[in-house]
Structures are given as structure tokens and as C-alpha cells.
Amino acid sequence: MVALPSRAQIVDVLADGPTMAPRFGDMRDFIAQLGGGQADSEITVAAGIATPDRYFHRVDTEGEAATDNLDQIALTNLPDGSLVVFMAENAARVNTFRHLNGTGTPGTNGEMVLNNDENFALDHVGKRIALRRKGTQWVEEARWTVYGRRLAGAADALAARTLLDGQQATGSLTENTAPALTDFLPMTVGGNHRKVQLINAFNRITAATALTAVAIDDEIFIYDLSAATAKKITPVELLKVVNALTEDTTPDLAADFVLTYDASAGTVKKVKPSNIATPPKFALYQNQQTSGTAGPNPASGSWQTFPLTTEVYDAGAIASLASNQITIAGAGDYVATGFCSLVGVSGPGNIMARLRFRNVSDGATLDQGANSGALGTATSGMAMAVSYFTLAASKAIELQIYRANTGAVTALSTGDVEVYASVFIEKVR
Numbered sequence: 001m002v003a004l005p006s007r008a009q010i011v012d013v014l015a016d017g018p019t020m021a022p023r024f025g026d027m028r029d030f031i032a033q034l035g036g037g038q039a040d041s042e043i044t045v046a047a048g049i050a051t052p053d054r055y056f057h058r059v060d061t062e063g064e065a066a067t068d069n070l071d072q073i074a075l076t077n078l079p080d081g082s083l084v085v086f087m088a089e090n091a092a093r094v095n096t097f098r099h100l101n102g103t104g105t106p107g108t109n110g111e112m113v114l115n116n117d118e119n120f121a122l123d124h125v126g127k128r129i130a131l132r133r134k135g136t137q138w139v140e141e142a143r144w145t146v147y148g149r150r151l152a153g154a155a156d157a158l159a160a161r162t163l164l165d166g167q168q169a170t171g172s173l174t175e176n177t178a179p180a181l182t183d184f185l186p187m188t189v190g191g192n193h194r195k196v197q198l199i200n201a202f203n204r205i206t207a208a209t210a211l212t213a214v215a216i217d218d219e220i221f222i223y224d225l226s227a228a229t230a231k232k233i234t235p236v237e238l239l240k241v242v243n244a245l246t247e248d249t250t251p252d253l254a255a256d257f258v259l260t261y262d263a264s265a266g267t268v269k270k271v272k273p274s275n276i277a278t279p280p281k282f283a284l285y286q287n288q289q290t291s292g293t294a295g296p297n298p299a300s301g302s303w304q305t306f307p308l309t310t311e312v313y314d315a316g317a318i319a320s321l322a323s324n325q326i327t328i329a330g331a332g333d334y335v336a337t338g339f340c341s342l343v344g345v346s347g348p349g350n351i352m353a354r355l356r357f358r359n360v361s362d363g364a365t366l367d368q369g370a371n372s373g374a375l376g377t378a379t380s381g382m383a384m385a386v387s388y389f390t391l392a393a394s395k396a397i398e399l400q401i402y403r404a405n406t407g408a409v410t411a412l413s414t415g416d417v418e419v420y421a422s423v424f425i426e427k428v429r
Contacts, residue, residue: 053077073131094122112131183197300403327395
């Protein structure tokens, strides 16, 4: 150990050559202990102790073992206030600098006081650690890594500066547009650079405190590509990005997926559209009369509107009834089924009729039913029509009938309403 000679010793004009020579020698040796004073050298850990004699050393494990612990730095060769920097002699032989001898209990000469009480492993050729002697301890001043690749440089930026600075440091990197869960991300733990697989990074989300009541004014961290800067956004604004996506107008209900949240399991899942239960959308309209009132008697020989008097129900507000016309509320695919009672006045075989659904808004027939007549010797029967149609906008439709003869169906007079026709409409998409 060489201490710096005092100023008085150096400027002592009365001292002779034999007196001054060792003083100048001490000055030379002291300067040699400083950074750049002499070339770096290799030292080897012995029983957990390293013995430096200059500013920069390459340190190796004892007996060139794969791993070793460095618990103390000898005070022998460097005076109080000295600064020493270590790097690995061989990154395949890892020395771990241990905080307070690895015990966490101070009191040993030459022990190290490391930042954040974190041990430091020289497991990379670019890693460095700088320690300053303070009394009988070596106090960490800095730890860093010298990288030769941009990706590693980005990790160093994350360690040394703010998250925003680190994010901007990645701007010149080539983007991985198809990352795998087994790919790695650079990160820093207590000043030590590490790598972590994407899948393990995602798994750490489970350790975060759950926000069980998200508010629309909460904020999320994002990166604005157009502005090249980090910003914050509220959940309600983030959801608006859906409007900018390309619409899938012909989704594959059996193969496509949508994102859902399983409240019972407390996790996000995917689900096929075909497995999503949607509220039914259907309506029922009838020709109803008071008990004892006979049914309607449309004219024969031409298409006539069959009167509809009552909206029985409308689940989903898909249509409305006015003046015997059903107005479909909006675009979509629909199925309509119509029934009506028939009666003849001239005996069997003469009760011939047919129903159809007519788009009166566009003057077009949607679908027609089969010819209907009496069975056997009966003088009454029923007509039926079924239609599947697609509308691009709201339209008015009618149930229409073509009769070969006239006549009103007789009332049953049960005390309940008399029903002479029914139209059931369902919106299927």
C-alpha cells in the first residue's frame, strides 16, 4: 500500500537527494494505483478474498472453477479512498460479489456494501463493477455493462435512465412482427442485466394488484407511433380504436373467435361466435276478434290484404303494426311464417286459396305458400306461407291472400278472443 506523500514533503527544498528519492518513488507508485496509471492485471480469488493492487483488474475464480463467491477485498495494497474496477477474466467462470460477505451482517474487514443490498455476478464479458474503499469497507459506486449490440444497449438504457428514455432507445431496432412466447426481452434486476421469456413476463401480471373496478377515467401506458413518444390513455378512449378496424362482414361463426371475459373464472378467454347466446328477436301478430265475432271475408279472384289487428309480442323491437302492415325496423335476415283459417260456401273442393308475403314498400313478392283447400268432405281449412328474406333497410310487408271463393270463418264463441290469422317473424341475423 502506498499513500500519497504530503505536499510539504514534495516541496521540501532543504531535503537532500537520498531523502527525496523515496518520496518521488512513493508518488510514482501512488499514481500507478490510479486509473490509467498502469495496465490491468489478472487476480484470482482465494478463499473468497481478492487482493487488488491497482485501479483495474480482471478477476478469476479460485482454481478456475465454474462459479465462486467473492466476499472480501483485501485492504493491503490500496489506501483509504482508492477506487478499483473489476471485470471477468472469463465469463464462463463466474465470480459473484456478495453484499456484506453474503450474510447481510456488517463487521468484517474488506467486506463490500453493494447497491440495493444486491449481489453482483460477473457473468458477461462486458460487465463492470466499481468500488471505493471507505475505512475498512468497499462501497459500490457503480455497476454497468459494455454491450456491442443495439438490443443490449436498449437494455442498458432501461437500467440507466427512465422507462420513457429506454423505450425511445428501442426506436432504431428492427421490429419482430411475429414474436414467439419463447423469445426473450432484456431487463434489469438490481442493476444486473437479465433476460426473460415473454411467457414468463406475462405470467408476472398475476402478481400485480388486481383492479377489480376499472373506471373510464383510469389511465393506461401506450406508445404513440406517429408522435414517437409515450403517452397515457383512458380505457374508454382505447376502445374507440375498434372503430378503426376492418369490419369482417362474413365472419366464420364456426372458426372465428371473439374476446370475452369469463367472470366466474376471472380470466380472459376466446369464444366462437356460434357459441355466443344472443337475445331472441321475434314478433307475433294476429287477427283477433272478440268472442262470437266471425272472421274477415276478403274478396275472391285477386290478391287481398289479410287484416292483422294485434301485436301479441315483439321481443327485440324488430317491427311494428299499423293499418294491417308490418313495418320491419331495420336491415337483416328474417324468417316469416303466416297462417289463416279458410271456409267454403259451395262444398268440398271449392275452398282454394293461397297466402303470400308482400313487400309493399318495394312492390315485390317475398314468398308464396302452397295452394290450400278442404280435406275430404270438410268445408273449412287453413292456408300457410313461409318466407326467408333479407332487407337492406326498413320495409313494410303484408300478409296477402288469393281466394277462389268468399266466406267468413264461423266464431267458436268460447269466451276467449277469436283468432283467424297469425304471423310470426324472427330476425335471424
